[in-house]
Amino acid sequence: FFGCYLLASLNPAMKGRSYVGFTVNPPRRxxxxxxxLSAGAKKTRKLRPCEMLVVVHGFLSDVQALQFEWAWQNPRTSAKVRATATRLKISDRSSSPANKIKLLMGMLHLSPWRHLPLTVHWLSPEHRAMAEKTCERPPGHVKMESG
Known part of the structure; x- marks a missing residue:
C-alpha cells in the first residue's frame, strides 16, 4: 500500500489549513x-488536532506515490501540474482543503497518473460532496470509495 493523503486542521486558530503527505499506513499516520504516536510531521504540530479527509492509493511503487505527493504539494513548481494549477488559480502556498481537493481531482487526469489504477478513498462525506459538486469528475477507471 502506497498512499497520499490530505489532512485538515480542526484547530480553530488554524482553520482552513491543510497538509499533504505520503503513507503506507493511514490509521497509524x-x-x-x-x-x-511519535514520528508525526513537525509541520503539522500547530495544526493539531487534524483529520484525514481523503487518501489516494493504488500507486504501483513508493516512487510513484512520492512523486504524486510532491506535485500535489508544489503544483506551480511541478511541470506536470503547473498548467492545471494555473487554470484552477492554485498557488504553491495555497493550503485550503478545498483548493487541495480541486487540485487532486484535476491531477487524476494528468499523465502519468491518469493511467494508474487509483482509488480515491474519502474519509469526510462533506468534502466528498463538495468535490462532486465543484470539481472535475475523475477518469472512469478511478474508483471512488467512502468510509
Missing amino acids: IRQHNGA
Missing part, C-alpha cells in the same frame, strides 16, 4: 500527526 493520522495518530502520529495528532501526537498519539
Whole structure:
C-alpha cells in the first residue's frame, strides 16, 4: 500500500489549513500527526488536532506515490501540474482543503497518473460532496470509495 493523503486542521486558530503527505499506513499516520504516536510531521504540530479527509492509493511503487505527493504539494513548481494549477488559480502556498481537493481531482487526469489504477478513498462525506459538486469528475477507471 502506497498512499497520499490530505489532512485538515480542526484547530480553530488554524482553520482552513491543510497538509499533504505520503503513507503506507493511514490509521497509524493520522495518530502520529495528532501526537498519539511519535514520528508525526513537525509541520503539522500547530495544526493539531487534524483529520484525514481523503487518501489516494493504488500507486504501483513508493516512487510513484512520492512523486504524486510532491506535485500535489508544489503544483506551480511541478511541470506536470503547473498548467492545471494555473487554470484552477492554485498557488504553491495555497493550503485550503478545498483548493487541495480541486487540485487532486484535476491531477487524476494528468499523465502519468491518469493511467494508474487509483482509488480515491474519502474519509469526510462533506468534502466528498463538495468535490462532486465543484470539481472535475475523475477518469472512469478511478474508483471512488467512502468510509
